[in-house]
Amino acid sequence: MMAWAKDQGVENWEITNSDGFVSFVSDPTSDFTGACGMEMTHEGPVGVGLLKRCKRFAFVATNGVVKVVNVSEYEGDPAGDDYPDFTLPPAMIEAIKKA
Secondary structure (H helix, E strand, O other), X not given: OHHHHHHOOOOOOOOOOOOOOOOOXXXXXXXXXXXXXXXXXXXXXXXXXXXXXXXXXXXEEEOOEEEEEEEEOEOOEOOOOOOOHHHOHHHHHHHHHHO
C-alpha cells in the first residue's frame, strides 16, 4: 500500500488512518471484497498470487457509514483499468457534493 500511495502522490497517510483525508486499505484475503460484492467475476486477469481480484472502486465513509460508492467497470474492461474515471478524485468529489 505504501508503493500505491507513493505512485498516487499521496503524502502523510496511514493504513489505519483515523484523522486524515485518504486511507489506503489492502484486502489480501478478499474478505472485504466479497462482503462488498466487489469481486471481479470476469475471466480476465486475476493477478499474481491473488486469490481473487477486486473491481476498481472507491467509496466515501463517514463515521462508518458509506455515503458514496463509485465503480469503474465497463464492457471489455471489467477491472476498470483502462477507464478508471469514476473512481478518480474529480468524480469522487462530484459524487460527494451530490450526496
